[in-house]
Amino acid sequence: MMMDRYSLLQKIGIYLAVAIFLGFILLPFVEMFVVSLRPLEHLFSSPYRFWGENFSFDAYSRMWETVPLLGRYIWNSIFISGMVTGLTLIFVIPAAYAFARLEFPFKNGTLGIFLAVNMFTGAVLLIPLYRVLRTLGLLNTYWAMIVPGVAFLIPTGIWLLRSYLEKIPRELEEAAFVDGASRLYTLRRVVLPLAVPGLIVVSVAVFITAYAQQFLFAITFNQVRELQPLPAGLYEFIGYQDVTWNEMMAASLTGVLPVMLIFLFLQKYLVAGLTAGAVKE
């Protein structure tokens, strides 16, 4: 389109601005990676040098000794996020279907309450949650990190899945009804298979968010080292007087690898799904 043409000068301007913008976004990652490659004595030398000689991947092998439970932390992160995702879906699928398709009393009020939950982060409710989990004997278990995570992700999940379900044509369900299928059968055999792309989007969004937000519940509700997710596990080493920064950065980058891979494979669908609600039909 003629309208979309840019002059050479405009193009240079756009790329320059994009470079500055992405520079701000990506600089910390670049620096984390460079730090992970540099020997410690180079890091702790003044004056500052961005680049250095003797780059090596040593930190990536030594970090497993410095942080003996690193593998366990990464596994815990994946396990907790996986459990949160599974449980959230169990609650979200039926509720989202009801909100998308059925009429019932207090429908809008209930939906409004779900959205209001977004206003509280876990931090506001930590005190009673701490006491509830203590009473239930869940402190210092995986459940102490899974249960609150699920509660705060249900509203987002319902919101995302509902807007997806609303786009599926009703005709198929109505045809199944006419043929005498029960409501539950229709939901399981007709609606769910059609909703698979939407379910993937919700799962990935919930998984990534659960992976990103494990820190607070972990440091508050869990003291058992073997159960800590990656951010809480590493935090202990960051707090030390002598931080082996190259190994910490190596461990951080290694720990985010699983979620980055998931994101890279599914980013196209994820972006489309997450922003669907933002775009007018």
Next chain:
Amino acid sequence: MRRALPEAWFAWLLVAPAVIFIGVIVAWPLAETVRLSFTDAKLNSESYVGFENYADLLSSSKTYETVIRTFYWMFLSVGLKLVLGLIGATLLNAAVPGRALFRVLVMPPWVIPIAIGCFGWLWLYNGHFGLISGMLQRFGILDGPFEFLAYKTSAFYSAIVTDVWIGTPMVTLFLLAAMQGVSRDLYEAAWVDGAGRWYRFRRITIPQIMPVLVSMALLSAIWTFNSFEIIWILTEGGPRGATTTLIVDTYKTAIGNYKFGEGAARAVIIVILLALFSLIYLFFLNKVNRKYGVK
């Protein structure tokens, strides 16, 4: 059509598990927070004290400082996120080769755990060996090492920068999606009439994405108000309280010092302030929507 179960009953059966779960893990603790705020609950004791916690809070000048600091934190950080997000979305929406790649590259701060991003920033802010202090010295802006997180003012603005860094990708993404949803016919009609880029941006893009922009602003404001991890990891609310927002203060009081009652009173104040803020905001949102003719 055969009806085994009335629609309303079936619907409630489907919604009930989620409602009950949220009730136990969110609503009940919320009520419990309100109750605790009228007690002097500690680790193993608790007795009713009436409005004492609130009276203490309202009579302390520290409370007002913290509230003002929290709102300053929120407005500054959200403002920056929206401005940067708008700029970023406009850039990524430009029809130039490579924009699909740029779109992916914007998102890592949002995808990785918040805490991990903060570990990176901790190192960047390091005075003797960190990148920022090092670069500023090289360019002669700083005479010597500068510990960004050790002084009140610089610690506060450093935490803002990190918060903006984590929050900008999502704002960018949603605004970009809204921009791509704007009908091309509008632009073409304006273009045929000879409207320039800036005019099209101001008179078509901005009004069309306004609903998304304002709802993004509210969501972002609530999250930023409650932003805990970033401040906790970078400064733990210090130095000398310079980065202590309400949520950090609540955490320190309740979890750090086991003063559950006093912490609960702070949590209730957070909820009230956020509810007030949202109501005022929605009031203005209605006006904006009417102005731009959105339902």
